[in-house]
Amino acid sequence: MAEVSDAVLTRVDQDLNESLERLFAFLRIPSISAQPDHAQACRLAAQWLCTELSALGFDATIRETPGHPMVVGHDRPEEAQGLHVLFYGHYDVQPTDPLSLWKSDPFAPSLVTGPDGRQVIVARGASDDKGQLMTFIEACRAWRAVHGTLPVRVSVLIEGEEESGGANLMPFLKANADELEADVALICDTGMPDRRTPAITTSLRGLVGEEVTIECATHDLHSGMFGNAARNPIELLCQALGSVRDSEGRVTLPGFYDGVIVPSDSVRDQWRAIFPDDSLTLGPVGLSRAAGEAGFTAVEQIWARPSYEINGISGGYEGDGFKTVLPAKAMAKVSFRLVPGQDPEAVRAAFRAHVRNAMPDDARVTFSEHGASSGFAVPENGPLLKTALDALGKEWGVPAVSIGCGGSIPVVAEVKEALDMDSLLIGFAQDDDRIHSPNEQYGVESFHKGIRSWVRILSAFSQL
Amino acid sequence: MAEVSDAVLTRVDQDLNESLERLFAFLRIPSISAQPDHAQACRLAAQWLCTELSALGFDATIRETPGHPMVVGHDRPEEAQGLHVLFYGHYDVQPTDPLSLWKSDPFAPSLVTGPDGRQVIVARGASDDKGQLMTFIEACRAWRAVHGTLPVRVSVLIEGEEESGGANLMPFLKANADELEADVALICDTGMPDRRTPAITTSLRGLVGEEVTIECATHDLHSGMFGNAARNPIELLCQALGSVRDSEGRVTLPGFYDGVIVPSDSVRDQWRAIFPDDSLTLGPVGLSRAAGEAGFTAVEQIWARPSYEINGISGGYEGDGFKTVLPAKAMAKVSFRLVPGQDPEAVRAAFRAHVRNAMPDDARVTFSEHGASSGFAVPENGPLLKTALDALGKEWGVPAVSIGCGGSIPVVAEVKEALDMDSLLIGFAQDDDRIHSPNEQYGVESFHKGIRSWVRILSAFSQL
Structure with missing residues (x-):
């Protein structure tokens, strides 16, 4: 099967500029869910996704809610055998205030090269979550372009109220449980602990x-x-x-x-290996000392306290x-x-x-x-987790690790309650992506290797 | 001299409607000194005053400062004999936010009759300090209308930055000390302890x-x-x-x-006679218990702590x-x-x-x-203070008292330092005038009897 995914990876590399162009088109839609005067932009973002998924062969539909609409797509809906994954993302973004601190229009995405030569995409939603969710869609596109089909059965659910309370997601999951049920949910809304180490997030606050x-x-x-x-x-x-x-x-x-529960010593040792010094966590935002409880490192304070x-x-x-x-x-x-x-x-x-x-x-x-x-912990010993960690390690050339996340991703608990499914949280964001802040960005490498990571993960899942 | 002031008092009564109309014209000028976009309105207020004083026979001029201008006027500048008073007021007002809590446009003054039948003038500055300073100017107008002259020598200084730091007053006083020096400063920017008891404020914070x-x-x-x-x-x-x-x-x-310094027991007894219960002070604003230091009444906390x-x-x-x-x-x-x-x-x-x-x-x-x-205490034993207290008592039919004030009127200390003059703080505001708050008001009785009070005080001063 190695050669099967190799061809797809090559296709991803060749198509990168077009993938970025599609992401930029998506980023130009100011889909701020918290602001009522942006409701039409939220609907436009849903329609844009629906069109993209349809073009990729998904049976995609816009689904109304009392708030902003959902987008649901199914690939190979007629075939019941094989692993079935439900991919989740959100097309809505945070408000942009204070606008005066943005160096460019939040909804006019641009490629910027930093002093370290690293290229980033700058726009509201570049990382959270438009850039991230597009890594999965572009991986599907490459699979289909090379092989005419996806390696596992894929359903997609993209919501539009993650940044504004998300009150309509749980009722939607419950009302459409039969349609949305799968073997596992894949959620691309988390990050990596540093530039090089891929990770799956196994606990959330x-x-x-x-x-x-x-x-x-x-x-x-x-x-x-x-x-x-x-x-x-x-x-x-x-x-x-x-x-x-x-x-x-x-x-x-x-x-x-x-x-x-205080994390075990072995977990804390693993985290301290990645972050031997609080300055790695706090330095990039101009701070030097962890402010929370004495006796915990900055990362422990954020991931586990x-x-x-x-x-x-x-x-x-x-x-x-x-x-x-x-x-x-x-x-x-x-x-x-x-x-x-x-x-x-x-x-x-x-x-x-x-x-x-x-x-x-x-x-x-x-x-x-x-x-x-509630806070949530994803089971750490499932075969899907191990397979996904291995696939990530192959792409990045560094063993992937299980990490925590200080943020809240309510969909994980809601998917568990409404659909009785576990989630794998796999994302490629960096701590300096400035999500929710002015000048939000997403590394071109995050986007590119993110797409490649999903190609490898879907390939590995198809061999289970 | 009794008949001399009686005729003036009658004139005040007859002219009340016209006095109110002049005050309303003054109140319509939105002279908010703290907001740079209201600088032109501040200048307009100064010009309005200058015109009024000139019409009353004052030698009145607009005087530039690095901020908003001053208005200075002198009556009978050629005659050096007799008592000379310097009247001080300020034409600037506080900002109006939160505007949504105003029941009417802050700069569209109106007469409102309350449930108790009491008539009030509602506008920003109605009390602080446009309504108050106009009591003195209208008293001068009535004197001049009846007798063609004022009973004592009068100079007037009206500033435009009292509500916004007043940084330019002290340099102005010092630079014009010879011109502004008088026997006593009369300041109309304070209040009465209740509806019926006239007062002179002898201590300030x-x-x-x-x-x-x-x-x-x-x-x-x-x-x-x-x-x-x-x-x-x-x-x-x-x-x-x-x-x-x-x-x-x-x-x-x-x-x-x-x-x-803790006030003497006799002073505290006098204050407790006026305010036997904290609810008299706090009840009108919806509160019941003094919040400050234990062991002091609400009035003591405000006037002396x-x-x-x-x-x-x-x-x-x-x-x-x-x-x-x-x-x-x-x-x-x-x-x-x-x-x-x-x-x-x-x-x-x-x-x-x-x-x-x-x-x-x-x-x-x-x-x-x-x-x-600094906080400031006005000497309590001067002949002018006693004379003014007596005149106030005659107008209101109740003995006038010496009280404290919790507010800051920096001009008192500045007049003392720059001109070596003491001040008499005589005003007619009520605690429920809502100064600095939405729906600021000034009682028509405060305005009317305020004018009459100044007529009596100037008359009494002329007999010293």
Whole structure:
């Protein structure tokens, strides 16, 4: 079978410029799912994908939801034998603010060569997730071009609300469970621990999002007329949010660490071999010391420990100059990243109790939810995982490793619950891809070797 | 002399509607000094005043500064004998945000009758300070209309940067000391302790304003990729600002209370007679318990104790929905109200040291100043003070009292330093005037009896 995939790999190399052109066309569509005025662009991205998949021989359709539409495609739907994979990606992207920090239009993709000679694709969604999902579609294209068919049975599901809550995915999976069920889900939305080491992500953090608003006086006051005697909601917010972690970086909410499993020494040794020094993790973003719990490396803090973050805060006068206002109200957006074993609703309840307990008379606090998902660990001993790791190692010339991920990819838990399927998280992003930030990028090597990696993985799967 | 002022008071009553119309014209000018795009409106307000004063026989001029212009006017400049008063006010107003909370256009003044039958003027600046300063100008107008002259020698100085730092006032006073020197400054920018009791404010708090910015990573990060290991500047800001006061409301900065004088028991008794219960102070703004230091009433906390306030805070994602950003930067605006005896620069230094000490590695903190002024106490035993208190008592039918003020009126200290003059702070604002807040108002009675009060005070001064 080696020669079968070799021809496909050659085809991938020859077609790279055309593959990039197709990706650029996709990146030009400003499919920001969180912003209602971009709904039409989201639909356009779905239609673009549907057209591409149809051209590749998939039976592809746009599927309506209460939000942005899904794209579903099936290859070889008539044949029931052989391994069946369900590939998942998302066509929606994050908002672009602050726009002033972008060096070029977020939706005018360009190739940029860095000082180290490395070529990157710059655009919103270049990495997360348009560039990544296109590695799989381009691998399918090359297989079909060379052999007229794919080596295993493939279904594709691309959603459009991953960056904005994804409330419609779970109902869609449940409503279409018979159609979407396969042997394994392949998800391309994760990264590599460095430039050279391929990886499969076997643990993910969940997320609890909360918005908290504190109100005191009935209206904004003059700090000269009331300062000292009237409660200041910004100060109360600072006191409540500033005391969630202690000076050692440990979250003080009662029960917060209940159920958290510390990674085994062997896993920690493997990770420390990849990241012998925190500066490898933090240096690229201008930091030098891990901020979280003492006793864990930066990578362990991100991959295996729960976090507490203040994602936004607002209150009083934020403009130029100064205003001696004693504001009536202050607001913050807060999130916890959860590891397997933690109960999202228990964490939410503990946070709310902490804030409420910090409130004196005359302060009214209200909360609103922004999603909840559990941390998730993918079984580490399945034959598909081992086969995929081997195939990745062959492409990159370095043994592939199992790593954790500090982010939340709710689809993994949802696919498990709705379809009873495990997922393999295989991606080619780099930590400096600046996803969710201005000047998002994706390495041309990530894209090129990503496509080649999928060619090898599908080939190896066909021999199981 | 009684009949002399009686005729003027009658004239004030007869001319009230026209006085209100003139005030409304002044209120329509959006002279927000803090916002650069309102510079032309500030100049327009100065020109409007200059025209009014000239029409009243003042030798009035617009005087340029590096910021917004001053208005200076002199009546009877040729006659050197008799008492000479320098009246001070400011034509600039606070910004109007949040605009959505205004029930009407802040610069379209209207008369509104409340449920208690009380009539108020609603507009930005209605009370602070356009309505207040016009009480004096209208009193001068009535004197001149009846007698063709004013009873004492009057100079007027109206500035345009009181709400935005006022950095140009002190140099102006010093550069024009000979021209501006008088026997006493009359300042109309304070209030009454309740609806019926006239008052002269004999102590003021100073102000130290600071803006603090904390920066960590070089750019905004994804909280999934870095959360727990990368410093969060919002959390650091909350920890630093949330620990300036202890749980008893006491500021913990070293040396903060050095030099602070506790008011005498007799003064505290007088204040407690006016405000026997904190609910009188706090109830109108929806609060019930004094938030500051234990052992002081709300009024004592405001009039005689220094304060710490967070006036604004900003960082990360503040819009609708949720964004899992780990921001690179967070900012807050902070102020301290100071009582006589405290050193503004020592307070600023102690605050900066507190914030710097709270910063771990990887956090860069920068500060910028937003003004500094000392607290100030006006001598309580001068003959002008007694005369003015008596005149006020006659107008309102209730003995006038000496009170404190929690606000900062830097001009008092600056007039003392630059011109070696004491000030009398006489104003007619009410605590529910909502100054600096949406729906600012000024009672028609404050305006009417304010004009009449100045008529009586000028008359009494002419008999000294």
